[in-house]
Amino acid sequence: MGVKHITKNILVTGGCGFIGSHIVDMLVKKGFYVTVIDDLSAKTDLRYLNKYLEEGKADFHQISVQNYDDILSLDSNYDCIFHLAAQPDVKLSVSEPRLDFETNVIGTFNILEYMRVKDIKDLIFASSVGTVYGEPEVHPTPENYPLKPISNYGAAKAAAEMYCSSYTSLYNFNITSLRLGNIFGPRSTHGVIYDFYHKLQRNSKELEILGDGTQTKSYLYIDDTVNAFDITLKNLQEGFNVFNVSSEETTTVIEIAEELTKILDLSDVNFTFTGGKRGWKGDVTYSSADISKLQALGWEVKNPFSVGISKYVEWLKQL
C-alpha cells in the first residue's frame, strides 16, 4: 500500500474547537498553510487562531458543514482535509437526534461531496472509539470488530465512516478514520474531568457522580492525540483505513474522582452516585481499544493518565 506525501494547504473543519485548534497549532508549526472552517456553535471563538490570521499563516470562514452551498464556495486547492466539525456530545445525540444526524452524518457527507466535486482526494476523519463498537465482547477491541453503536452519536460516526468507505472506493479517495478515545487536556471545556473540576469548585465537600462510577474507559491526553494526527498525515495511506487512537490504560469514573481530589488536595469529599450502570442513556459502560495498529506506525502514548490530568488541572486553574 502506497504512502502519500502532503506538502501545502490543509483545510481543518471544526478548527476552533478543542482538538481542532491543537491540530491547527501542529500544522502551522510544520509549515502548512491552514484554512479553518467552523460555525462557532460550540461557543468556541477565534482565540487560538487569531495570531495565525495576523501572521498570514491561516484563514478562517464561519461556515457550517451543514450548509453545502457555503462549503462549495471554498477554494479547491487543499491537499488534505482534517474533518473534526461535529456535535461531540453523546447525551445531546440522545435528546436531539436530528441535530446530531444533520451535523455528524450530513455534515460529513457534505464534505465528501465537496471533495468529489472539487477533486480533493485526501481526508483524515475524527471518529470515535468508545461509541462505534457499542458494548463489544472483546477487550481491547480491535479495528475490525463489528460496529454496533448504542447511541445516536456512535451511529452517526459509524454512518459517516461508511460513506468515507464508499467514497474512497467509488472516487479514488484516500481516507483515514481515527477512532478517538476520550480526549482531554487544555482547551477542553467538556467531559468528565471538566465537569468534576467545576462541581468541586462549587462544593469541595461533595461530588455527584453520574451512574455507579464503575464505568471504565480509556482517556488520552491531547498531545498524544495530536501526534496521532501528525503520524497519520505523514503516513497517509491509499484507500480507506481505520485506526483506534486511545490508551491501553483504563480508568473508572471513581478513579478519576479520586485522582482529581488528590491533585486538588481535597480530603473528605463525599462521593454521591445517581445510580445505574450508565452515566446517561447511550453511555458505554466499558471501553478499551486495541491500539497496536497505530503503534506499528511509530505512535506511542507519552502521557499516562496521571500525568495528563495534572497538566489539564494546571490549565483549568488558570481559566
Ligand SMILES: NC(=O)c1ccc[n+]([C@@H]2O[C@H](COP(=O)([O-])OP(=O)(O)OC[C@H]3O[C@@H](n4cnc5c(N)ncnc54)[C@H](O)[C@@H]3O)[C@@H](O)[C@H]2O)c1
Ligand atoms: N473530545 C473527545 O473526547 C472526542 C472523542 C472522540 C471523537 N471526538 C471527535 O473529535 C472532533 C472534535 O471534538 P472536540 O472535542 O474538539 O469538540 P469541540 O466541540 O471542542 O470542537 C468541535 C468544533 O466544531 C464546531 N462545529 C460544530 N458544529 C459545526 C458545524 N455544523 N459546522 C462547522 N463547525 C461546527 C464547533 O463550533 C467546535 O468549534 C469531533 O468530531 C468529535 O466528535 C472527540
